[in-house]
Amino acid sequence: MSILNRYLDALSTPAVCLDLDVTRANIARFQLYADKVGVTVRPHIKTHKLPPIAEIQLAAGAIGITCQKVSEAEAMVDGSAAITDVLITYNILGADKLARLAALAGRVTLSVVADNAVVVGGLSETFANRPKPLSVLVECNTGADRCGVGSTSEAVVLARTIASAPGLVFGGLMTYPAPGGTARVQAFMAEAKALLEAEGLAVPVVTSGGSPSMFEVGLSPVVTEYRPGTYVYNDRSLVDRGVCGWEDCALSVLTTVVSVPTSNRAIIDAGSKVLTTDTFGTVGHGHVLGRPDITVDQLSEEHGRLVSDGPIGLSVGDRIRVVPDHVCVVTNMVDVVQVFEGGAFLGPWSVAARGRVV
Amino acid sequence: MSILNRYLDALSTPAVCLDLDVTRANIARFQLYADKVGVTVRPHIKTHKLPPIAEIQLAAGAIGITCQKVSEAEAMVDGSAAITDVLITYNILGADKLARLAALAGRVTLSVVADNAVVVGGLSETFANRPKPLSVLVECNTGADRCGVGSTSEAVVLARTIASAPGLVFGGLMTYPAPGGTARVQAFMAEAKALLEAEGLAVPVVTSGGSPSMFEVGLSPVVTEYRPGTYVYNDRSLVDRGVCGWEDCALSVLTTVVSVPTSNRAIIDAGSKVLTTDTFGTVGHGHVLGRPDITVDQLSEEHGRLVSDGPIGLSVGDRIRVVPDHVCVVTNMVDVVQVFEGGAFLGPWSVAARGRVV
Numbered sequence: 001m002s003i004l005n006r007y008l009d010a011l012s013t014p015a016v017c018l019d020l021d022v023t024r025a026n027i028a029r030f031q032l033y034a035d036k037v038g039v040t041v042r043p044h045i046k047t048h049k050l051p052p053i054a055e056i057q058l059a060a061g062a063i064g065i066t067c068q069k070v071s072e073a074e075a076m077v078d079g080s081a082a083i084t085d086v087l088i089t090y091n092i093l094g095a096d097k098l099a100r101l102a103a104l105a106g107r108v109t110l111s112v113v114a115d116n117a118v119v120v121g122g123l124s125e126t127f128a129n130r131p132k133p134l135s136v137l138v139e140c141n142t143g144a145d146r147c148g149v150g151s152t153s154e155a156v157v158l159a160r161t162i163a164s165a166p167g168l169v170f171g172g173l174m175t176y177p178a179p180g181g182t183a184r185v186q187a188f189m190a191e192a193k194a195l196l197e198a199e200g201l202a203v204p205v206v207t208s209g210g211s212p213s214m215f216e217v218g219l220s221p222v223v224t225e226y227r228p229g230t231y232v233y234n235d236r237s238l239v240d241r242g243v244c245g246w247e248d249c250a251l252s253v254l255t256t257v258v259s260v261p262t263s264n265r266a267i268i269d270a271g272s273k274v275l276t277t278d279t280f281g282t283v284g285h286g287h288v289l290g291r292p293d294i295t296v297d298q299l300s301e302e303h304g305r306l307v308s309d310g311p312i313g314l315s316v317g318d319r320i321r322v323v324p325d326h327v328c329v330v331t332n333m334v335d336v337v338q339v340f341e342g343g344a345f346l347g348p349w350s351v352a353a354r355g356r357v358v
Numbered sequence: 359m360s361i362l363n364r365y366l367d368a369l370s371t372p373a374v375c376l377d378l379d380v381t382r383a384n385i386a387r388f389q390l391y392a393d394k395v396g397v398t399v400r401p402h403i404k405t406h407k408l409p410p411i412a413e414i415q416l417a418a419g420a421i422g423i424t425c426q427k428v429s430e431a432e433a434m435v436d437g438s439a440a441i442t443d444v445l446i447t448y449n450i451l452g453a454d455k456l457a458r459l460a461a462l463a464g465r466v467t468l469s470v471v472a473d474n475a476v477v478v479g480g481l482s483e484t485f486a487n488r489p490k491p492l493s494v495l496v497e498c499n500t501g502a503d504r505c506g507v508g509s510t511s512e513a514v515v516l517a518r519t520i521a522s523a524p525g526l527v528f529g530g531l532m533t534y535p536a537p538g539g540t541a542r543v544q545a546f547m548a549e550a551k552a553l554l555e556a557e558g559l560a561v562p563v564v565t566s567g568g569s570p571s572m573f574e575v576g577l578s579p580v581v582t583e584y585r586p587g588t589y590v591y592n593d594r595s596l597v598d599r600g601v602c603g604w605e606d607c608a609l610s611v612l613t614t615v616v617s618v619p620t621s622n623r624a625i626i627d628a629g630s631k632v633l634t635t636d637t638f639g640t641v642g643h644g645h646v647l648g649r650p651d652i653t654v655d656q657l658s659e660e661h662g663r664l665v666s667d668g669p670i671g672l673s674v675g676d677r678i679r680v681v682p683d684h685v686c687v688v689t690n691m692v693d694v695v696q697v698f699e700g701g702a703f704l705g706p707w708s709v710a711a712r713g714r715v716v
Contacts, residue, residue: 012452091674093675116618145619146663147616265503272636273690276630302427305504316449316476329635329659334715357372357631358370
């Protein structure tokens, strides 16, 4: 463990702490697996929002990065010259965003997704007179019931629309699967790909994502590219699902016990403004490292409530570390993360793409 | 309604929009009630985090402001010369925060709370050699089971400790009540006050808070000061509790429909990174203005999912406004809010105290 107490004691709490050694190991582990099963890796940077972490992912073998919004992509590209290939997995609409997208396309290899003809129309209008066409993938709903065309025949219709739209090229198929949706991804994407190829439309990329099922992508041979996000840090939701252990969790929230009102209740200075109320399907709000007997049963903005069946054994002023339920949303709550590597404290890193929602 | 569509059409979404006319009316309504029942108002700025809104509250009659963390208080005091009296309702611990607290005490009339002797010890050590003593109130648990001494006898012991500690003066009693806890606040505080006065310890302030029960403070005659937060904007949780109507909600999230995958499902570009997953006890994630038939049933970071029993009647590109479940946490998610007043767009206001957690 490269996070040492002598450094932790000096930080004001709550502090989001990042273990870079564990981060590097997490990145290497999935890259090794992906190389073995022949899938390229395009990490989703929403989890870290940090250009230097993207650089580690690219150096390990990632072919590019995934962003969710145009402003997020801008922050990442601004932050690192190593980022030269970006996929934005979002339906982009509106004059302001399309203009920013066009500007970004002049700086990096850019691709986006669409699940409807209105979005394709806006993209085409923007890119029709640009020197380089924009690659647009069709987003497919393989069971998550969020965005995405609902059938393979709709995928074909939209792919045709893209292929014939001025300024655009059809880039392939994209999905964000439902939990446990590996088989459904394979069935949908294989059928859609066959239909498209039968029409003479090549499908250069079939991209899927999600850290919970990342080590199952070998079971979906149609998938050519994977977009894991959470894997870079891991969190309680992934430990609960058996994807990793606590020792693989690179990010934790350092927090101080500010009150011990009863023998089995303690209050910490990390609330929903750091840990967030996003439980990602788990019960409670994070895992207190070294204290599996404690439940964080309630959060208000600046208070976390810890309870235990027996005596809680904490004193006012004690410092503990909490692994969040869902790590991606925690990164978005803070201006800086405190970074540790090889037993040294590297200092605070500014979360470059925090709060980028447009 | 002072938010006009011609301005809304020009904003990139998601955008947090603030109606200043409704805000002023909300502030005036509670101040009028408080004046009538003889309670002073010390608004909790966590809801807006904006010095200019605090100035409106002070101009309307508030005696000072409440903050939850030292860094939050610093941002507010930095942002307005009109803010001269600050109560921080938090157990403050740690050398860095105590030093910052001492610096702040040189700039404004400052008071804090404590619920244990360790916190009192740190405050005393910091203020023992300062020109002006620090006022410290005893935080009491009147049923919320978060922080606070659990009995009136403990309150007396801690008040004595404060009164005899170098550099400190006993400032009174503070509580954040449980929902529906008005009667319990009165019972606890009246008993504690009587015990303290019997010992010759004056109780200059008894302060309570919480917007849900704000119009019941007249039923707790022992309370001298009230700290409402959410009342300044209101939200879906307060509409659900019957405290206000939709027309009293000053803050809404402007968002664009980016996908309509089925006849009864639509996806908006506001997810948990703006609306947050904090439901504050309500079902669903916000209220779509003018469309009570729609439920926001799921949020991921950048997507909100809207469902309806019948046809949803929305098209890609449509813009709607969503009143969040819990407005305080939404303010913390964005760098700016877009402000409207009297039919005019005032522009973006920087959320000065956003992300101040230490």
